[in-house]
């Protein structure tokens with residue numbers, strides 16, 4: 483009886499292993515890509531997004547796995563790590579990608595294979611283009627003829643105590659609204675997606691009234707500068723350049739600073755040397771679609787600090 487059971491066991495094991503061997507053997511089909519993130523040919527891809535290539539079945543590393551490559555169009559390779567999560571190949575880039583750049587991901591043939599050892603039949607190529615840099619798109623800071631960019635360590639725009647200018651990139655007949663604030667709290671309040679009516683210093687009717695141009699920057703937590711360029715006679719800005727799509731670079735030269743006192747409703751004017759604050763918190767809005775909402779690409783925020 484004992485012997486009989488032993489035989490039975492062996493027979494079952496043989497049948498089971500035969501079945502599973504047969505089931506694996508039956509898969510002669512190479513893995514197929516069924517979905518990618520971003521899609522092939524996608525534009526406006528975020529510069530910090532991982533790339534995910536999804537296959538129709540579980541995959542493992544193949545013998546050309548290490549040759550998976552991401553490069554920008556002049557073929558400069560990007561530092562990446564590639565890993566497998568179930569049916570997907572996940573490509574992470576160590577640093578953010580460049581803005582407005584076409585990238586090509588190449589997965590060579592046999593870089594991945596299925597459980598039966600069927601390798602990817604031919605190289606899979608994915609192309610996409612990254613988004614433009616909206617943080618720099620609307621406004622830049624100039625001093626002494628040179629652009630001053632935010633310092634990468636503290637994200638502040640470091641200026642000498644002297645005149646400087648804000649240079650706006652804008653459609654020619656549009657307007658920019660510029661708030662200059664004396665504190666971080668009010669600065670942090672304004673975010674993408676908000677209605678201008680909900681932000682005290684951008685509420686309709688809070689444009690700071692002056693005759694014509696603004697030779698100075700008015701720090702006011704309850705109001706904003708209203709800037710436009712239409713032609714040389716009727717403008718608060720100086721035209722620097724205009725491209726074929728009527729997008730202009732227009733300059734606002736700032737020669738002194740004024741601070742609003744909400745108790746006395748008056749401004750006090752300062753030279754750069756007398757100016758009592760270290761930082762100016764600046765928010766620029768160009769509501770291009772006129773819906774009174776701060777949309778992507780319609781705003782910039784920056785903090786100027788004086789050395």
Ligand SMILES: [Ca+2]
Pocket residue numbers: 509510511512513539596598600
């Ligand atoms: Ca297969």
Ligand SMILES: [Ca+2]
Pocket residue numbers: 769770771772773774775776777780
């Ligand atoms: Ca808008």
